[in-house]
Amino acid sequence: MIKTIADLKQGDSFFLLAGPCVIEGEDMALRIAERIVTVTERLKIPYVFKGSYRKANRSRLDSFTGIGDEKALQILAKVHKTFDVPVVTDIHLPEEAAMAAEYVDVLQIPAFLCRQTDLLVAAAKTGKIVNIKKGQFLSPSAMRFAAEKVVDAGNGNVMLTERGTTFGYQDLIVDYRGIPQMQTFGFPVILDVTHSLQQPNQSSGVTGGMPQLIETMAKAGVAVGVDGLFMETHENPELAKSDGANMLRLDLLENLLEKLVRVRQSIL
Secondary structure, three states: OOOOHHHOOOOOOOEEEEEOOEOOOHHHHHHHHHHHHHHHHHHOOOEEEEOEOOOOOOOOOOOOOOOOHHHHHHHHHHHHHHHOOOEEEEOOOHHHHHHHHOOOOEEEEOHHHOOOHHHHHHHHHOOOEEEEEOOOOOOHHHHHHHHHHHHHOOOOOEEEEEOOEEOOOOOEEOOOOHHHHHHOOOOOEEEEOOHHHEEOOOOOOOOEEOHHHHHHHHHHHHHOOOOEEEEEEEOOHHHOOOOHHHOEEHHHHHHHHHHHHHHHHHHO
16 A cells, blocks of 8 residues: 555556446455556556546536445455456545545545645645645646645645646646646645546536547656556446546557557657
8 A cells, every 4th residue: 555655656667546436336446456556566557546436526416426335445455356456436524534534545636626625634644645736727836835735734645636627618738837837835746637637517517528638638747757648448438437438448558558658758
């Protein structure tokens, strides 16, 4: 089990947070994890399995939110135990921090909640690594204050994640200048490739996306020296219960990671 950021940063490789948007069931989680573990071990990419135990931020009331908190968290713990990889999940309220920390290695703060002081402090006090996603409404420089809340609460294990900035009503844009800018704060910076390609606020109430640009977005992030990549992936995104419109199809991941490793090696 990883304890500090140093456990993730191995050699010259970027690290990877990847998995389904939300835990839909045990079998699917284990299948996806097994496939990604096989690929990342071969390519020597440090890997963290990602899966939300519950989706609190949905466009519509009838959107899928999860299979039950305890059940999903137990599945995340099983992924960790089965494949000996760390796991990360989102938390939404301060009281969720201690509960989720019983099962996972990294607590993730959703972008819309990155200014919530009580949530950040509660996550910090668990002693877990805290990954804070940059709000779609914030400048990169403003993320220093979110990170300082965690550090001032006694936990220096912080990561920051770029996930795009609101551009009009229904689009996001990534300003790659923000990656080195946030790195100057002294914390690893991750690029959330797939969420940066969301197209929110669609008239249907279902978020859209541009998955055809995943490779372009990821290559650009690696080229500017990002520390880690975040990608949601699913065996069949069309049938995914959350964020299917911007997820990477699982069978495309290996080829993409091979290309990204080559990009990384070319800039060292």
